[in-house]
Amino acid sequence: MSCYIIAEAGSNHCGNRDVAHRLVDVAADAGADAVKFQLFKAEELYPRSAGASDYLGDPRSIYDIIRDLEMPASWLEPLARHCADRGIDFLVSAFDEQSVDAVDPFVASHKIASYEMTHHPLVRHVAAKGKRVLLSTGTASLDEVGAAVDVVRGAGNDDLVLLQCTASYPTPLDQANVRAVRTLADAFGVPAGLSDHTRDPITAPAAAVALGAVVVEKHVTLDNKLPGPDHAFAVEPAELAAMVRAIRATERVLGDGRKVPLPVERELRAFARRTIMTRRPIRAGEVLDRSNVAVLRCGKRQPGLPPAALPAILGRRAARDLPAETGLTDADIAD
Incomplete structure (x- = not known):
């Protein structure tokens, strides 16, 4: 089975619908299997008094930053239609129950972000939709992952993929811990993959595929010099295409594992x-x-x-x- 490659557009549309559609085209042109956006509301993520995030280096309150990056739900249908026209899957990470309900008619799978993994009511709501659940595991212990897996299965959903993720932006190569892809698969008996935040478009994704990753997710941007929290560590269009080529080449290199004269x-x-x-x-x-x-x-x-x-x-x-x-x-x- 080929690795399922997700181009994570996330909030890198910068609040511009035309940019969002350009990111769909970038993902399709690169050969990705899916492009993923995020649907959230600042008021459902942070209190107004949350303050500034040190890692972003932006003096503004994280609440204000998130509010400026909100994607209107009215974009969902045209983006989904554009994806269908380009032959690429449309995915959305939704960060509250109402957003999950808004997204559900347009997606075949639901993605749960790392920081939501311990939000068991949200995880349960997503799993109850009965569609494939892609669950990122950044910042988590194995026990915390296991608790989330139990919630998904308890909702009657066994269609689960766990994604190794290091929640550091960008992630240093020596902190990617790609071997955890195998750890997750072995520990919970489910397919596993990688949600990668390293700046390098090749090394971690190719290594993950060599270790059996069935999904690789990577942030994409039109230009990583654009202002915003997720541009600097995202890959640009040419890098995304190079990543897809590297993953497909890695799959070919791996072969079928049978030792016979070729x-x-x-x-x-x-x-x-x-x-x-x-x-x-x-x-x-x-x-x-x-x-x-x-x-x-x-x-x-x-x-x-x-x-x-x-x-x-x-x-x-x-x-x-x-x-x-x-x-x-x-x-x-x-x-």
């Missing part, structure tokens, strides 16, 4: 594998020893017995005259 190896398997050959002309009745037989790569000559047969033939006699550089067969050896 068609591309056929020529060299015959040409370069060792076989028992005569070193020089050998007369009928002559004793076979290291002076007149050798284990060589036969090239385009007819191969002889495999090297493993050498101990059994040394000391025996040639059944007939043999030319030099000939593959030695059972018929060439006297009983």
